Amino acid sequence: MKKILNDPEKYVDEMLDGLCAAHPQFYRLVGDDKRAVARATPGKSGKVGIVSGGGSGHLPVFTGYVGPGLLDACAIGDVFNSPTTDQMADAIRAADQGAGVLRLYGNYGGDVMNFDMAGDLVEMDDITCTTVLLADDVASAPPAEAEKRRGVAGMVYAFKMAGAAAEAGLDLDGVTRVAQRAADACRSVGAALSSCTVPQAGKPTFDIAEDEMEMGMGIHGEPGVWRDKLRPADAIAEEMMDRLLADMPVDAGDRVSILVNSLGATPPEELYILYRIVKKRLDAAGAEIVMPLVGRYATSMEMAGVSFTLCKLDDELEGFLKAPCDCAFWTVT
Amino acid sequence: MKKILNDPEKYVDEMLDGLCAAHPQFYRLVGDDKRAVARATPGKSGKVGIVSGGGSGHLPVFTGYVGPGLLDACAIGDVFNSPTTDQMADAIRAADQGAGVLRLYGNYGGDVMNFDMAGDLVEMDDITCTTVLLADDVASAPPAEAEKRRGVAGMVYAFKMAGAAAEAGLDLDGVTRVAQRAADACRSVGAALSSCTVPQAGKPTFDIAEDEMEMGMGIHGEPGVWRDKLRPADAIAEEMMDRLLADMPVDAGDRVSILVNSLGATPPEELYILYRIVKKRLDAAGAEIVMPLVGRYATSMEMAGVSFTLCKLDDELEGFLKAPCDCAFWTVT
Amino acid sequence: MITVADLRAAALRLRDAMEVEADALNEIDGQLGDGDLGVTMRRGARAVAERVDDMPDDDMGRALMVAAQAFTKTSASSYGTLIATGLMAAAKETKGSDGIASDDLSRLVAAARDKMMERGKAALGNKTVLDSLDAMARALDGADDPAAAALRAAEDAQIALRDTPAQIGRARIFADKSVGMDDPGMLAMTKIVKAVTGR
Amino acid sequence: MITVADLRAAALRLRDAMEVEADALNEIDGQLGDGDLGVTMRRGARAVAERVDDMPDDDMGRALMVAAQAFTKTSASSYGTLIATGLMAAAKETKGSDGIASDDLSRLVAAARDKMMERGKAALGNKTVLDSLDAMARALDGADDPAAAALRAAEDAQIALRDTPAQIGRARIFADKSVGMDDPGMLAMTKIVKAVTGR
Ligand SMILES: Nc1ncnc2c1ncn2[C@@H]1O[C@H](COP(=O)(O)OP(=O)(O)O)[C@@H](O)[C@H]1O
Ligand SMILES: Nc1ncnc2c1ncn2[C@@H]1O[C@H](COP(=O)(O)OP(=O)(O)O)[C@@H](O)[C@H]1O
Ligand SMILES: [Mg+2]
Ligand SMILES: [Mg+2]
Ligand SMILES: [Mg+2]
Numbered sequence A, B: 001m002k003k004i005l006n007d008p009e010k011y012v013d014e015m016l017d018g019l020c021a022a023h024p025q026f027y028r029l030v031g032d033d034k035r036a037v038a039r040a041t042p043g044k045s046g047k048v049g050i051v052s053g054g055g056s057g058h059l060p061v062f063t064g065y066v067g068p069g070l071l072d073a074c075a076i077g078d079v080f081n082s083p084t085t086d087q088m089a090d091a092i093r094a095a096d097q098g099a100g101v102l103r104l105y106g107n108y109g110g111d112v113m114n115f116d117m118a119g120d121l122v123e124m125d126d127i128t129c130t131t132v133l134l135a136d137d138v139a140s141a142p143p144a145e146a147e148k149r150r151g152v153a154g155m156v157y158a159f160k161m162a163g164a165a166a167e168a169g170l171d172l173d174g175v176t177r178v179a180q181r182a183a184d185a186c187r188s189v190g191a192a193l194s195s196c197t198v199p200q201a202g203k204p205t206f207d208i209a210e211d212e213m214e215m216g217m218g219i220h221g222e223p224g225v226w227r228d229k230l231r232p233a234d235a236i237a238e239e240m241m242d243r244l245l246a247d248m249p250v251d252a253g254d255r256v257s258i259l260v261n262s263l264g265a266t267p268p269e270e271l272y273i274l275y276r277i278v279k280k281r282l283d284a285a286g287a288e289i290v291m292p293l294v295g296r297y298a299t300s301m302e303m304a305g306v307s308f309t310l311c312k313l314d315d316e317l318e319g320f321l322k323a324p325c326d327c328a329f330w331t332v333t
Numbered sequence C, D: 001m002i003t004v005a006d007l008r009a010a011a012l013r014l015r016d017a018m019e020v021e022a023d024a025l026n027e028i029d030g031q032l033g034d035g036d037l038g039v040t041m042r043r044g045a046r047a048v049a050e051r052v053d054d055m056p057d058d059d060m061g062r063a064l065m066v067a068a069q070a071f072t073k074t075s076a077s078s079y080g081t082l083i084a085t086g087l088m089a090a091a092k093e094t095k096g097s098d099g100i101a102s103d104d105l106s107r108l109v110a111a112a113r114d115k116m117m118e119r120g121k122a123a124l125g126n127k128t129v130l131d132s133l134d135a136m137a138r139a140l141d142g143a144d145d146p147a148a149a150a151l152r153a154a155e156d157a158q159i160a161l162r163d164t165p166a167q168i169g170r171a172r173i174f175a176d177k178s179v180g181m182d183d184p185g186m187l188a189m190t191k192i193v194k195a196v197t198g199r
């Protein structure tokens, strides 16, 4: 296991300690067992709170995106595991500034159940909660079952836009509506080249041959749509764009953003090689690319691979995309 | 080879095309063979130019750091290979705003010879050049031969501080002096867990067993000081801090910055686990940590491993460290 | 009647059983899922066992709530959360009572099943632990030997659904492959029943 | 006298030789360095051969400059840059002449050696290509058969320094290991001399 760690059982707690020690201007640990991270300086009173949460191992997702113009708090589970109900309730309480809290997170069974239970708990504290689930991975279910899709890197756009909406002073309904529209505007697809290793498991999550790749694989190693010999970068990018555009066609004049995301080990050099094709395809469709994102925005530790997220904009979403935000991993000015 | 690419011979050119396509607000290709990147909007007339250059495969180093408050231009070689004299001359010409150009780059044989020859070439264009070499890797030579040390992640601090000095209007001598002081203030050490693959070579640069690590290894796989079984994170961090502090002692009241850098595949989660010990050690020395950097600032593509860079500050250097800068990989506001 | 003392003893047996079964449960969950079911059950069962002294003799509801909270605190996987949900439902129904009458068992299991269905948004027949509970609730209704009836129902349900495709959670993605395989959560329920009934 | 026509023929022989030798040079450079010496020489020699028609018959200096530029444009490794530096030095010395007299060879090689020393900041005895050139410059001084003398000098220098530790470039880090091994740049120079002299 090519990982730098001490006790696998302490991987997440030590990571959080280090995160908050390195960036005390952004992050603060809260909750009984210190498994929720809140903004160092809470949002202003009356601002809608936005909370997310999920398993560890995806930095900057989820915890990293706590900050002005983004999330208010986040509950952090073990690697690839849901946080507990109590941890989510801690995060919701930290996020609340009296105007209610939007729960904005990925569509995974354990997360959904626990966030629902956490909502029941904080009801007793008179905190009103709404929910928007990210379900952007087109490889995880056909369009007819779109609500069963899992949430992947599309949450970066949803965090950004909902975060900006909350900062702009929209009320809980308004922020929830923006978040839902952002979630609906995103489609993602990924391709993995190698596995990562969950510390507590101690061995790679899945096996894949040295010359193979898997199209459509999920960020926890969930199976994709095909596994085959590694293809050239351009062919990979073309197929991923095919899949996105088939699911959400883009027309001439559309304004879109696109996230070309490394799952971890894949270096930015290779993201840029892919970006040539992404741009070619969107140019060919007559779309205008706004604020493309290229880098490591949603990862699976040291997994090699990429994901593309296409986000269709309108004036409102574009404004929120470009609004300022700040955290240790992403600054928009 | 778990790499996403087309023709290995085109890896760098396609990467540069994608980089400039994705971030046209920052980067612009210049030169006959498009192997120099300049700021999209040149620095203002009369500003000292800062140029760097070196082999590809280290993003954000070198090219990524072209931008306001950082570099003016950069020459880009093949992966792990020096750019040519002509490419460096192209970069120097693009960086020049009439006030001379500082060549600021790592201490590698081919780079030094070519930058010297490029200086001879641009002399004919009446461009005055100075040179500051980064030689921060304490594992690459003993203190007595410090000038033979190779340059690694310390260049991030040097780019930042020299870039801010140039932006502040210092003249060529002044910028060169700041750059030299920044270079002198930095010490680095790295540890590698796995190799990366140079596209043109097609196989890993070095072999290392699944349960081994190498302390002090260079960013191109240059051998380090020991190779042994992978140790716990805390032990690795302690030893790396020992090596840095032995080379550049830190006293109570000192102000320092520290860069905890992933060589590529190592995820931020693990950098934060290491950061706990980094902070503990600097706290114990009575030093004040200023603007710690944790992330992927100087990489070797998909190599797993980390480096620490300790940078001792004074008022001038601290001011330049905190000054604003902007590029696709690093924004300071 | 099942007393809180019986519940404590059952909790200790469950812990011991899960120490033994954890690897096998991880293994079967790993075939189509993420392989953490054994971890979930071992952690959860340990936590319940650690808290048996917090279970008040005179309130079966509060005793069951202690067990539920032990699960929510230690495990947030689907299964752990559903078990906690079911225990909470039963806790609500038995609040203030000093035990569970045998002929009340069917009703309590049905209550757990319903709350878990609401929580997890799965349906009966989806090949999940719900189908085990449903079979048990029906079998317990008027059973002479509740323990035997529940265990047989859990086992039979597991077999009955073996050849249907998974429709829920991670295993859904491998629906085809899942045909002919036991659902890990149903298998775990069989083992839980075996342990708590001491069979 | 060596004419530009001779230089062209030598360039073509060098290209052919480097096509054959590239792998071996990569191999030896890879033992202590980064394994690119064969790539450097193959690329550089190909580029020179491609530009033989740009070499003017009446100006050996400009012809050598064409060769130098072919190297700077294609390779920026230490060795390629040093070769270009040496060629430029020789070009400067022969500017405007239509050839190189045999008894001028020693002086030209010495000029290349000196400029390369200045550029690379290495010293004689550091076990680099400089030692090959130094030996050749001395052997060429008054030699009856310059080609044979140069080749023998290059070979002898290679052997003479074999047992000293490397002190320059990447190989320096493995100084101990380098004892008993040929310096890749010296070996390459032996092969270059062999090819250009047609021996
Ligand atoms: N939504 C659901 N409703 C009912 N049962 C479920 C649901 N999701 C999962 N299960 C049950 O839980 C078992 C898997 O549990 P677990 O390993 O904890 O899931 P995960 O690791 O995916 O969170 C399944 O075999 C199934 O019996
Ligand atoms: N500074 C120097 N001065 C003289 N010769 C050198 C110098 N550096 C390297 N060499 C020669 O070049 C050879 C290595 O060349 P090359 O593989 O191109 O180096 P690198 O790949 O490290 O840039 C060495 O064997 C040595 O003969
Ligand atoms: Mg599971
Ligand atoms: Mg799980
Ligand atoms: Mg070499």
Ligand SMILES: [Mg+2]
Pocket (backbone or CB within 6 Å): B080, B081, B110, D034, D036, D077, D078
């Ligand atoms: Mg080289």
